[in-house]
Every structure is written in C-alpha cells, then in structure tokens.
Amino acid sequence: MASESISVTTSDDQTIQLSRKHAQMSQTINSMLEDSVGADQEAIPLPNVSSEVLKKVIDWCTHHENDPAPVEKVKKLNKKREYKAKNSTISDEWDKNFVNAELRVIVDILLAANYLDVKGLFELMCKHIANELKGKTPDQIRERFGIQDDLTEEDKAAMRKAWGATKNDS
C-alpha cells in the first residue's frame, strides 16, 4: 500500500513531508510518483522550489484539497467575433488574503505553481498579477516588475499609431 505522506527536497535542501493528496494536486509530483512505483521511496527533488514557497503551496493545497478538478474551458467567440479575456475575478475570500503578499513572494509562488503544475494555484497567481497591472502606467509597471524600457522611439510611435493615435506627430 502506498505511503500516506511523501517526502520532497527543496532547493534549499530542506526535506518536507506532504500528504499524498496534496502531492497529487501537483501534476509534476504526480508524474514522478507514477514513474517511481515499486522503487525505493526516496525524497522527490524539487530543485526549483524553496521550502518557504513550498509551504505556501501546501497551504493553498490544504485549503483547496476538496475542490473539483479544474476543467479546461473551451474558448468561444463573442458577439464581436473575438475570443474574450478570461475572468480575472478572485471570488474566494481565503484566496484574496493569500495573494495579499509581497510581489517577490507572488512571483515565486507563480513560478513554483508553473513548475509543479498546480493549475488552480497557477491561475490564481496569474489573475492576481493581471489585476495588479490594471490602472498602472507603463512607468509604474516597469518599476513594479523591474522591467527595462528597451522600446525605441520608433517602436513607441508605431504602437501609438496602432492604438488609434490621432495626433499629428504620430
């Protein structure tokens, strides 16, 4: 019979125990478990995830352990014959508190969720960052996310034109 808990080793060499149920919420760990059936139960290495971030991931998995499996929605054309943006509303109060963290932590969790392939958590982090972008000017976005402005004046003029500039200089 399979053990009820799984050991994983994080990037900072910490060994952390997590329940099989939580481990299986990560497609990456799940695949590793399936590949290692019958083999000696060694700690699964997670070289891209720190113990601090993994604990956050486990917190999220604990809260959402009884959620139904996410379903891939089929994209549909709207009345304008365009595909709509995904809904960025975060409705769960617990999730709202969860994303109320420093940007560094949010980005680390997003990267971890992507690596571990935890769909619900990955989507939550993407929604949060998308909502963070709303209402910010380019300078504010660059400052917040540490992005360098490598656009030339020609690039910007082309973008202005693309976005319907009606000024004579563009």
Added chain:
Amino acid sequence: MTAQPLPPDLWTEVFSFLPTSDLCVPCFTSKTLRDVAHKIFNSRDPNYHHWWRQKKQLPIYNVEMSHWWKVNIREPVWERARAAALQDDISTLDLLGWDDTQLSPRHRNLCELNWRREMILMEALVKGNKRTINACHQKEDISGVSTVECLLWLNVWPRLGEEGNLEMIRWLHNEQSLEEPMEWMLQRKWNKSQDEVRRWFQREDITTEWLMHLWEHARDM
C-alpha cells in the same frame, strides 16, 4: 528584495486574463511585453491583421492612467466619457471633457461619435449617479425646459425604464411634470420586473387616474 523576472510564456498566461483595452499599457513597457500582448491579440481575433483598425477603448481606472493615454496616445472618444459618466467619475470627466469642444478639429473629424453635455447627463440619470448629475446641475445642464426636451430627444425615458432605477424614476416623477415620458418608463419597467413596479405603486400610494390607466395598459405589454 526584488521579484524575479517572469519569462514571456508566463506573461502570456497573465495577459490572457486582461481585456484587450488593458493590453494597451503593457505594449508601451518593453519589447517583450509588447510582443506577448500582440500574441494575445492575434489569438483573440480571428482577423488578427486588422485588430488595430477596431475601435479600441482605452482604460480609465484612474485619472493618472487617463492622463497618460490622453498625453501619449490620443484624445478621448465618447465611449470613454460615457464610461466615466456611468462610473460617476467626475475627475475623469473633468480630464476627458464634459463635451468634445476641447478636442482638436482633426480628432473630432476622425471620431465616429461626438458628444455633448446632455449625453453625459443622460448616462448619469440612467444610472442615478448623483455626483455627475449634481455637476451637470452646477453647469446648468439640468434646469429649464430645453434640457427636458433634450433628454426626450436622447431617448432617456425608455433607457430609464430599462435600467429600472426607481429612485431616479421617482425623482423625475416628483420634480418634473413629465406625465407622458412616465408612460414609456413604466412600460419598460413593467417588462423588466412586474413585482417591483407593483411594490413601487403600493409604496408610493399612486392612485391618480392616469397612473391607474397605465397600470392596466402596462399589464398588456
């Protein structure tokens, strides 16, 4: 400690949660984000080579952002002023203009639809946005018969009825002598929610003959 940079494929996922208008600003941050935004446009619109020709509404989350695109991209269009009126956002309306007289002649010619202050007032009335209505009042847009005639011309009554903002309907009923438009409103309102109209009639103790007639008339709609 600063956040790690996100790889482009993750920005693609993030941008998939943003409506097209919200992709404007990221386009002006860096080449990477611009290219990711273009990828999203292309995936959304089957006629992607024409995406830039469509009417793009720029975001108005705050005055700072509206100021940014007004300075950097283009002058406002009616859809943005309308959105500000619907959100009761006076600061943005001050920035965009309560009418299109401050726009350059070139921009006015290129815009599909120009706007006047009465149009702002109508949107505010429909939603019951008191700050915008008061601002219109201070600008003397709401007093006098000419404004009422203007509102009639702008088709405000059916829209008020559709929106079903009882407070505004009641206010217009009490403050203005507008019996004829009331008929339109009640008919629309009746279509939307019969129970709500019935409760309103009971609450307001409306028993005048003409309204009773309407009550009967609306039931047949």
